[in-house]
Amino acid sequence: MIAEGKIYFKYLRMHLLSGMEYKGWWLMLIQVFVVVISDPIATILLFSRFGNIGEWTVAHIILVYALAVASFGLAESLCRGFDYFPWQMLRSGDFDRLLLRPRSLFVQVAASRFHLHRLVRPITGICAIGWALSELGVSLTPGKIAILAMALAGGCIMYCGVFVLTSGLAFFTIKGLDWIFLLTNASYQITRCPEPYMPRALKSMFSFVLPMLFISFYPAATVCGWGYPQWLGYLSLPAGTAFLGCSLLVWRFGVRHYKSTGS
Amino acid sequence: MNFSATCKACSSLFRIRMAEGLQYRVSAISGVFVSVFWGLLECILFTVFYTYSDNGAWNNNGLTLAQTLSYVWLAQGLFVLQTMSIDSEIMGKINNGDVAVELCRPLNLYTHWFVKSSAGKLGTSWLRSLATIGAGLLMPAGYALGAPASALGFVCFLLSVVMAFVLCSAFAMLVTAIRLNITWGDGPTYMLLLLSGILSGTYLPLRLWPDSMQTFLYLQPFGGFADIPLQLYVGTLTPSLALPSIGLQILWSAAFIAAGRSIMNHKLKSIIVQGG
Numbered sequence: 194m195i196a197e198g199k200i201y202f203k204y205l206r207m208h209l210l211s212g213m214e215y216k217g218w219w220l221m222l223i224q225v226f227v228v229v230i231s232d233p234i235a236t237i238l239l240f241s242r243f244g245n246i247g248e249w250t251v252a253h254i255i256l257v258y259a260l261a262v263a264s265f266g267l268a269e270s271l272c273r274g275f276d277y278f279p280w281q282m283l284r285s286g287d288f289d290r291l292l293l294r295p296r297s298l299f300v301q302v303a304a305s306r307f308h309l310h311r312l313v314r315p316i317t318g319i320c321a322i323g324w325a326l327s328e329l330g331v332s333l334t335p336g337k338i339a340i341l342a343m344a345l346a347g348g349c350i351m352y353c354g355v356f357v358l359t360s361g362l363a364f365f366t367i368k369g370l371d372w373i374f375l376l377t378n379a380s381y382q383i384t385r386c387p388e389p390y391m392p393r394a395l396k397s398m399f400s401f402v403l404p405m406l407f408i409s410f411y412p413a414a415t416v417c418g419w420g421y422p423q424w425l426g427y428l429s430l431p432a433g434t435a436f437l438g439c440s441l442l443v444w445r446f447g448v449r450h451y452k453s454t455g456s
Numbered sequence: 457m458n459f460s461a462t463c464k465a466c467s468s469l470f471r472i473r474m475a476e477g478l479q480y481r482v483s484a485i486s487g488v489f490v491s492v493f494w495g496l497l498e499c500i501l502f503t504v505f506y507t508y509s510d511n512g513a514w515n516n517n518g519l520t521l522a523q524t525l526s527y528v529w530l531a532q533g534l535f536v537l538q539t540m541s542i543d544s545e546i547m548g549k550i551n552n553g554d555v556a557v558e559l560c561r562p563l564n565l566y567t568h569w570f571v572k573s574s575a576g577k578l579g580t581s582w583l584r585s586l587a588t589i590g591a592g593l594l595m596p597a598g599y600a601l602g603a604p605a606s607a608l609g610f611v612c613f614l615l616s617v618v619m620a621f622v623l624c625s626a627f628a629m630l631v632t633a634i635r636l637n638i639t640w641g642d643g644p645t646y647m648l649l650l651l652s653g654i655l656s657g658t659y660l661p662l663r664l665w666p667d668s669m670q671t672f673l674y675l676q677p678f679g680g681f682a683d684i685p686l687q688l689y690v691g692t693l694t695p696s697l698a699l700p701s702i703g704l705q706i707l708w709s710a711a712f713i714a715a716g717r718s719i720m721n722h723k724l725k726s727i728i729v730q731g732g
Binding site: 371 | 494
């Protein structure tokens, strides 16, 4: 276990240093920052044109949204390899080489890529959470911080699950995985819609298929006291872990049925 | 190399790339799922804003809810014309040094790549685009894609879509030419692509942006990617305004092509071939 951890960080360090070789590496930091900042602009512009929706202000939406984005960003930073896996490793046949090494496959794939600029997303997200909380006048107690931290951890685990699931399914489909975009970058867009106005089908899909609401909306509701049952806010970790668990099963199954492709 | 031979080479390149794109039908189908999901989400969001928000009933700058929904669906259809990243084949060539091989061909590199990347874009995307628009038409009444404002408007829309394709391809090539400067990495090109995406109107209908920005939003090049055709369709731009609007698209396409060519020529004089 410790050896695997060591390898993981060695890989990360290697990727970090090789990324820095590009003269313009810091441009990527700015680029991701611009992406992250520009993403909620549409929502903010809509609020500025149309005004609040009942008691939902821009701060409410940003809080829920930032929770989702920050956890997505964390997963993307730590599990980036799985995100690239179907496209780069599987189709080129590079995966065969990993199978030969006497080390955990999970660590090798997860750490096969790391970009410093991916960390911009979670950091900006956490800052946005702070801004939204102060805007809503919520004072942070240790208990609330714990709920938020759990939400982030749960979300990170859940999104790692999404990446692992993609890679697992890629063993069977090789190409044609664009729909997985629904579970990654498109999924946190649903948080732009205020929960009480969300259609039931959407709500149940994003609580029971992908436990999106459990890692973003319910923790936020518990922290700010929006009149939802308190215990819902604590479900982020179990929900995320359950999703990762299912994904790992698919991944295992995929690895067992792997037939080499590429050259 | 004479003109007719260039044309012939280009048309066969175009055909090859189109056929290649069609190989990946599954990919197109899964792309349709994403577009439809995204379109539905936007529809829900706009319906919520138009129906429940404080100023929803009046503060919409001439774009009604029905028009917005049509705009959203067609934007999903047109979105595929936009470049999200540089054509992967060309990108590979820039990164591994095959540019040198490309330069040996008796064909202008800009023309060659222009045809290649635009055909690569079109190959997969027209299927996806039509399917998405079809899905939009089949949606339940509240979320459906409406009819065009007028028959003339629809013709103008089609013309404008063709120009939007040229404009998108020209812009993609400009970005590719900039990317030839390999040491900068992907940062600047992605920022340009992002900016174009935001200002194209697929992100949020340009009419719903602050009123003070409207003139700028109309004149900037990226509105031609999607906003101008879409406004012609939903009728917020009347057919009488079609000529200047399409003219604007043509003007910007010419500007992008000229800029792309000159940057590429300049860059090729001092290109450093990477890899081996």
